[in-house]
Amino acid sequence: MRQRADEHGLTILLTTHSPVVLNEFSREPSQVYIIERGPEADDADRSEVLPLTEARDPNWLSHFELGDLYAAEDIASQSALAAVGA
DSSP: OHHHHHHHTOOOOOOOOOHHHHHTTTTOGGGOEEEEEOSSGGGTTOEEEEEHHHHSOHHHHTTSOHHHHHHTTSSSOHHHHHHTTO
């Protein structure tokens, strides 16, 4: 898919919760984004897109597979982490 996108100058937007798919981006965490919901009830319909490398230290991320971190709840949106008590 990446090769075809590069050949045709395309950008592909993919959403997933799959650790397997996230592991494919472990060497390029700057290509992964987190979507944050608004923290207040009246902000629930507002979302913010945040690069993973702004939410977590890129050097730290480089030591792990992203899908494994997601499965262990070490990376997710901050609101999702708060909901599970992380």
